Amino acid sequence: MLTFLNDFAYLYSPLHLFRYITFRAGGATATSLFLVMMFGPSSILSLRRRQGKGQPIRADGPQSHLLTKKGTPTMGGLMILGGLVVSTILWANPHSPFVWIVLWVTLGFGSIGFYDDYLKVTKQSHHGFSGRARLGFEMLIGMVAAYGMMCADLWPEAGVGGISGLFAALVAPLLHVTHEAAWLAVPFDKHFVADLGLLFLIFGPLVIVAAGNSVNLTDGLDGLAIVPVMVAASTFGLIAYFAGNINTATYLGINYVSGAGELMVVAGALVGAGLGFLWFNAPPAQIFMGDTGSLALGGLIGTIAVAIKHEVVLVVVGGLFVVEAVSVILQVGYFKLTKKRIFLMAPIHHHFEQLGWSESQIVVRFWIISFVLAMMGLATLKVR
Numbered sequence: 001m002l003t004f005l006n007d008f009a010y011l012y013s014p015l016h017l018f019r020y021i022t023f024r025a026g027g028a029t030a031t032s033l034f035l036v037m038m039f040g041p042s043s044i045l046s047l048r049r050r051q052g053k054g055q056p057i058r059a060d061g062p063q064s065h066l067l068t069k070k071g072t073p074t075m076g077g078l079m080i081l082g083g084l085v086v087s088t089i090l091w092a093n094p095h096s097p098f099v100w101i102v103l104w105v106t107l108g109f110g111s112i113g114f115y116d117d118y119l120k121v122t123k124q125s126h127h128g129f130s131g132r133a134r135l136g137f138e139m140l141i142g143m144v145a146a147y148g149m150m151c152a153d154l155w156p157e158a159g160v161g162g163i164s165g166l167f168a169a170l171v172a173p174l175l176h177v178t179h180e181a182a183w184l185a186v187p188f189d190k191h192f193v194a195d196l197g198l199l200f201l202i203f204g205p206l207v208i209v210a211a212g213n214s215v216n217l218t219d220g221l222d223g224l225a226i227v228p229v230m231v232a233a234s235t236f237g238l239i240a241y242f243a244g245n246i247n248t249a250t251y252l253g254i255n256y257v258s259g260a261g262e263l264m265v266v267a268g269a270l271v272g273a274g275l276g277f278l279w280f281n282a283p284p285a286q287i288f289m290g291d292t293g294s295l296a297l298g299g300l301i302g303t304i305a306v307a308i309k310h311e312v313v314l315v316v317v318g319g320l321f322v323v324e325a326v327s328v329i330l331q332v333g334y335f336k337l338t339k340k341r342i343f344l345m346a347p348i349h350h351h352f353e354q355l356g357w358s359e360s361q362i363v364v365r366f367w368i369i370s371f372v373l374a375m376m377g378l379a380t381l382k383v384r
Contacts, residue, residue, distance in 0.1 A: 001089055001090050001091075001094065002018055002024070002027070002090055002091055003018055003019070003024070003091075003092075003093045003094075005018045006018040006019040021241060021244075021261050021262065021264050021265060022241070022264070024091040024092070024093075024265050024268075025091075025237065025241075025264045025265045025267070025268035026268065027090075027091045027268075028087045028088060028090070028091040028092070028265045028266075028268040028269040028272065029087075029268040029269065029271050029272035030272060031083075031086070031087040031090060031091065031269070031272065032083035032084055032086070032087035032268075032269045032270075032271075032272035032273040032276065033083070033272035033273070033275050033276045034272075034276075035082065035083040035086060035087065035273070035276070036079050036080065036082075036083040036272070036273050036275075036276025036277055036279075037276045037279060039079070039082070040079055040276060040277075040279065040280050041280075043076075043078065043079050043287075044073060044076075044280060044286055044287045047073040047074070047075055047076070047078075047287065048073045051073045051074070051075075051121050072285055072286070072287065072288055073287050073288070074117050074120075074121065074287070074288040074289075074290035074292075075114065075117050075118075075121075075288075075290045075292045076277060076280070076281065076287035076288055076289040076290060076292070076293060077110060077113060077114075077117075077289040077290055077291070077292030077293020077294065077295075077296055077297075078114070078292055078293075079273070079276070079277055079280075079287075080270075080273045080274065080276075080277050080289060080293050080296075080297065081106065081107070081110050081273075081292070081293070081296055082273075083269070083272065083273035083276060084106070084266075084269045084270055084272075084273045085103065085106075085107070085269075087268075087269035087272065087273070088103060088265065088266050088269045091265050091268075091269070092262050092265040092266060092269075093259075093262050093265075095259075096259040096260075096261075096262035096263075097148065097149075097151075097152040097259060098149070098152065098257075098259055098260055098262060098263055098307050099262050099263070099265070099266060100148075101145050101148045101149060101152070101303065101307065102145075102263060102266050102300055102303045102304060102307070103266075104141070104144065104145055104148070105141055105142065105145045105208060105299045105300065105302075105303045106296045106297075106299060106300045106303075107296070108137075108138075108141035108299070109138060109141065109212050109295040109296045109298070109299035109300075110292055110293070110295065110296035112129065112134055112137055112138060112141075112291075112295060113216075113290065113291030113292040113293065113294065113295035113296060114290075114291075114292040115129055116129040116134065116291040116292075116295075117290040117291050117292050135209065135213075138205075138208075138209045138212060138213075138295075138299075139205050139206075139209055141205075141208075141299075142204060142205025142206070142208040142209055142299075143201050143202075143204075143205045145204070145205070145208065145303055145306075146200055146201050146203075146204030146205055146208075146306070147201060149181045149204065149306065149307055150181040150182060150200065150201075152181060152258075152259065153180070153181070153258065180255070180257070181200065182195060182196045182197055182198075182199075182200035183195055183196070183255065183309055184196055184203070184309070184311065184312075185254070185255050185309045185310070185312070186312060187310075187312055187313055187380040187383065188380070188383055193255075203311075204306045207302050207305065207306050207311050207314065208299055208302040208303050208306060209299075209302075210302065210325070211298045211299060211301055211302025211303075211305070211314065211318065211321070212294075212295045212296075212298035212299035212302060213295070213298065213325065214298060214318065214321035214322060214324060214325040215229060215294045215295070215297055215298030215301070215321050216291055216294040216295050216298060217321075217324045217325050217328055217347050218294070218320065218321050218324040218347065218349070219288075219289060219290075219293075219294040220347060220349055220350065221349055221353075221359050221362060221363055222281060222282065222283040222284060222285040222359065222363065223278060223281050223282050223283060223285070223363050224349060224362070224363045224366060225289070225294055225297075226274050226277055226278050226281060226289065226297075227274075227278065227363075227367045227370065228318075228320050228321070228366065228367065228370035229270070229274060229297045229298070229301065230270065230271045230274040230275070231317075231367075231370045231371055231374045232301050232317050232318050232321075232370070232374065233267040233270040233271055233274070233297075233300070233301055233304075234267060234271055234374070235317050235374045235377055235378060236263070236267060236301060236304045236305055236308070236310065236314075236317065237263060237264040237266070237267025237268060237271075237304075238264065238267075238378070239254075239308055239310055239313070239378075239381070240257075240260050240261060240262075240263035240264050240267065240304060240307070240308050241261050241263075241264040242254065242381070243255060243256060243257045243260045243261070243308040243309070243310075244256075244257060244258070244259060244260040244261025244262070244263070244264075245261060246258075252381050252382065254308075254309070254310075254381065255308070255309040257307065257308050257309065260307055260308050263304050263307065263308070266300070266304070267304065270297065270300060274297075277289065277293075283359060283360060283363070298321070301314070301318065302314065313377050313380055316373060316376050316377040316380065317373055317374050317376075317377035318373075319369075319373040320366060320369055320370045320373060323348060324347045324348055324349065325347075327342075327343060327346045327347050327348035327351070328346045328347050330342055330343075330346075331343055331346035332346075349362050349366065
């Protein structure tokens, strides 16, 4: 929204700053941090009053959690989403379709997570929304987002062409007029690109859903999920900035995605909101982000990765989330087959708790791993 100030730069030259993505990303970070810090205490107080007993703690989880985390309110993701959305709308260029696509997924996944948290709090049970129904809604949201990406190049033409232009933009992907959005790039071979065609409407949503639920599984200890989320968002925000600049994208050998640079502003808003939330979520947490936050933030990161054609790199940068999700899959599958467990408890962060690691040791060490993985992900930019 504030990008319009650049139009008045002829009156006051410093207003030229609003044309630069890097400046607006910094502004988005500062704004969302301010909003969460300002309204955080009142939000926590309100949620504590409304929720009474707070988030229900799993009876089959670590026994220490029944003592240390009982009564802590959840739905802190509302604080993050509030700061993120307001900041993004203020600082991002509204003409970039990717901004609205990412916000669509973020708010959609956040709504699903909110309903799940609401059911858990009102029923005082860790069993919330039906798993199948939740995945179904997530896939539907992801498919709309993926289709929007396939139409993204034609959005400006739709605006110029009125109703006929809009219809042409929506139908084009079905006629396979737009190709680039459905490409799958491999980081280590800039010459290999797989055109998924309409299969992208399945592949893209699967990546987004997997990212959302992987972050959701990681969110089990105070501060454990939010820092790796910020690290991943910073990484993909930087890559999005490169991918949105044709000269930089050509030099690095990555796919050029027109308008994707604005996703750096969205990533900046996430980092600011995440820092503000961490102030209240640092051990011992005053509030949990809940599914409201973890699903939304995971979906946001997954959507950025899909939009900039870095789905494979997401596995590297988000390796911590991948390991958490795989640990659950392996544990459940192996138990069903053998009635035995691979890990002492899943997700894997609980396994280390059972081994005697303190919560702070697990959290800080996992943070370190997330930083290392982010560096590895950025290194793929030149390994092509």
